[in-house]
Amino acid sequence: MDGLTWGVVVVALLLGIAWYLSYSAARLDRLHSRVEGALSALDAQLVRRAEATLELVNSGGLDPASALILAGAASESLEAHNERAGDDLLEGQTFAGRELIESDLTEALQIALSPQAVEEVRRVPGEAGVAALGRVRAAAVRVQLARRFHNDAVKDVQRVRRKAVVRWFRLAGHAELPQTIEFDDELPPTVRE
Amino acid sequence: MRIGIVCPYSFDVPGGVQFHVRDLAEHLIGQGHHVSVLAPADHDTALPGYLESVGRTVPVRYNGSVARLSFGPVTAARVGRWVDRGEFDVVHLHEPVTPSISLLALWAAEGPIVATFHTSNIRSRAMQAAYPLLRPSLEKIAGRIAVSEDARRTVTTHVGGDAVVIPNGVNVDRFATAVPRPQWQGAEGAPTLAFLGRIDEPRKGLQVLAAAMPGVLEAYPGARLLVVGPGDAEAARARMVPEVLKATEFLGAVSDADKASLLASVDLYVAPHTGGESFGIVLVEAMSAGAPVVASDLPAFLRVLDGGRAGATFRSEDTTALTHEVVRLVGDPAARAALAEEGRRRARQFDWSVVAEEVMAVYETVTHGAGGVRADTSGDTRWTRMLRGLSRPSDD
Numbered sequence: 054m055d056g057l058t059w060g061v062v063v064v065a066l067l068l069g070i071a072w073y074l075s076y077s078a079a080r081l082d083r084l085h086s087r088v089e090g091a092l093s094a095l096d097a098q099l100v101r102r103a104e105a106t107l108e109l110v111n112s113g114g115l116d117p118a119s120a121l122i123l124a125g126a127a128s129e130s131l132e133a134h135n136e137r138a139g140d141d142l143l144e145g146q147t148f149a150g151r152e153l154i155e156s157d158l159t160e161a162l163q164i165a166l167s168p169q170a171v172e173e174v175r176r177v178p179g180e181a182g183v184a185a186l187g188r189v190r191a192a193a194v195r196v197q198l199a200r201r202f203h204n205d206a207v208k209d210v211q212r213v214r215r216k217a218v219v220r221w222f223r224l225a226g227h228a229e230l231p232q233t234i235e236f237d238d239e240l241p242p243t244v245r246e
Numbered sequence: 247m248r249i250g251i252v253c254p255y256s257f258d259v260p261g262g263v264q265f266h267v268r269d270l271a272e273h274l275i276g277q278g279h280h281v282s283v284l285a286p287a288d289h290d291t292a293l294p295g296y297l298e299s300v301g302r303t304v305p306v307r308y309n310g311s312v313a314r315l316s317f318g319p320v321t322a323a324r325v326g327r328w329v330d331r332g333e334f335d336v337v338h339l340h341e342p343v344t345p346s347i348s349l350l351a352l353w354a355a356e357g358p359i360v361a362t363f364h365t366s367n368i369r370s371r372a373m374q375a376a377y378p379l380l381r382p383s384l385e386k387i388a389g390r391i392a393v394s395e396d397a398r399r400t401v402t403t404h405v406g407g408d409a410v411v412i413p414n415g416v417n418v419d420r421f422a423t424a425v426p427r428p429q430w431q432g433a434e435g436a437p438t439l440a441f442l443g444r445i446d447e448p449r450k451g452l453q454v455l456a457a458a459m460p461g462v463l464e465a466y467p468g469a470r471l472l473v474v475g476p477g478d479a480e481a482a483r484a485r486m487v488p489e490v491l492k493a494t495e496f497l498g499a500v501s502d503a504d505k506a507s508l509l510a511s512v513d514l515y516v517a518p519h520t521g522g523e524s525f526g527i528v529l530v531e532a533m534s535a536g537a538p539v540v541a542s543d544l545p546a547f548l549r550v551l552d553g554g555r556a557g558a559t560f561r562s563e564d565t566t567a568l569t570h571e572v573v574r575l576v577g578d579p580a581a582r583a584a585l586a587e588e589g590r591r592r593a594r595q596f597d598w599s600v601v602a603e604e605v606m607a608v609y610e611t612v613t614h615g616a617g618g619v620r621a622d623t624s625g626d627t628r629w630t631r632m633l634r635g636l637s638r639p640s641d642d
Contacts, residue, residue, distance in 0.1 A: 080382050080385070083356065083385070083386065084385055087385075087386075087388055090358075090388070090612075090614065090615060090616050091388070091611075091612075093614060093615050094611050094612070094614035094615065097614055097615075098611070191607070194604070194607055195607050195610065195611050197410075198389070198410060198607060198608055198611040199611045199614075201408055201410060202388060202389050202390075202611060202612065204408070205390065205407040205408055206388070208406070208407055209385045209406075209407065212406075213385070
């Protein structure tokens with residue numbers, strides 16, 4: 054092969070590499086925004102769940118002790134959100150330690166919403182209790198969805214970022230490696246249907 | 247919400263995925279959403295207004311059976327234009343790993359994308375070979391849905407990641423309001439039993455029920471077995487002993503309305519399936535119509551029957567146990583009424599109103615804060631965009 058052919062081959066090769074790098078960077082970028090989208094959805098649904106729990110507390114259908122337990126757990130959840138409001142939600146990709154707080158609210162809902170308690174709430178005149186129960190359920194279902202979708206996206210990011218091309222060319226930039234979010238988001242059996 | 251749904255299989259032929267897409271789309275439209283369904287269909291087929299045809303299909307052998315699929319550069323360009331024009335808030339793809347337009351739409355779109363996996367038997371060989379190519383596309387799916395636990399297992403093993411299980415929907419009211427027909431109703435001591443499913447497919451279990459029938463006839467000589475479903479009736483007759491044959495009527499394939507009426511008429515619906523069922527939609531249909539259900543204890547059936555509360559179960563392929571259950575229930579009208587009641591209640595959970603609400607929850611989760619579906623331009627350069635622009639054929 055003469056020099057010209059070699060030149061063409063080298064240029065083609067370089068173009069190919071450049072395209073692959075920009076394509077890989079775009080792919081990673083898209084994955085990162087998927088994680089961010091799912092995380093902000095999770096955050097929004099957690100707020101809705103806590104607010105619906107407070108509505109339920111104020112609907113008057115619960116005994117004072119159960120109401121206090123729920124109100125405590127729900128306000129902790131809202132506080133944790135407000136502290137982060139405007140900030141980077143991820144705070145070092147650790148969900149800012151909110152896992153325990155959200156697990157606590159899940160557990161509080163499971164304990165407080167016993168079959169008898171739900172029966173009482175449904176008997177409250179004016180449907181306020183039933184409506185609040187419905188909102189708790191709707192938000193809790195969406196919390197489950199958002200967390201699962203988030204963790205799926207995180208696993209995809211982690212896999213792509215293990216790729217040699219991503220590591221060698223630092224395609225991830227300074228973005229931290231996202232981590233899955235693990236907390237108990239099981240629905241109380243009494244509101245599952 | 248503006249919703250784009252993609253169905254990979256031709257709307258000209260009936261099939262589970264097509265019915266699912268049709269029912270979901272109609273339900274969402276009924277709730278006031280804007281829905282556009284993209285599917286292959288022949289131009290001379292009468293199409294519902296929400297359906298946009300992507301053109302004809304080609305019969306292709308894939309995954310062990312012949313499927314009518316649509317693909318190729320012209321189809322891909324049409325799919326791209328549909329995504330471009332639709333301005334969808336969310337695009338919902340069905341069977342995204344089938345080589346048809348769902349995969350093409352996944353290739354063409356970017357943004358809030360939801361995918362539903364129906365099948366529980368993806369051939370892993372094709373998947374493994376094409377995986378490096380598919381992977382970047384599959385990463386675009388923001389929310390994965392599986393229609394059953396088995397389908398979900400397929401997703402976790404072959405595709406990676408997880409999926410939320412949202413079952414198939416049933417139009418419960420269509421069955422609940424079915425009018426019983428006297429010729430299918432039993433009498434005191436002469437009950438009617440129903441079997442539904444392909445009669446020459448062993449895993450549907452007609453042979454199990456046939457083997458259990460002599461014991462039933464011994465207790466109730468007037469009992470009748472009504473067999474509904476396509477298949478070779480002569481061959482099925484040849485396999486039956488004379489006394490059972492005399493008590494059996496083969497009705498062949500029947501219309502949806504007749505099926506509903508039959509289920510509303512009979513004293514018991516028997517599901518003797520031996521395996522390969524990932525959901526058991528026919529059980530939900532029977533429960534909706536108010537037929538007490540006796541089913542084999544397949545995991546999928548136990549889930550549908552709420553662990554056995556909404557229907558009686560017997561050990562799969564155990565004909566003695568089946569005989570026993572049938573005889574017990576025929577002799578106990580109160581128990582049958584209780585099962586029917588529990589079944590009606592259970593079936594409500596599989597109604598499209600409930601199922602579509604769950605799908606909507608998925609849409610809301612993936613669209614949160616996202617800007618809607620766009621055409622995918624990653625990996626595009628000015629050159630490829632120009633080339634694509636040149637190669638786009640005009641609409642016919």
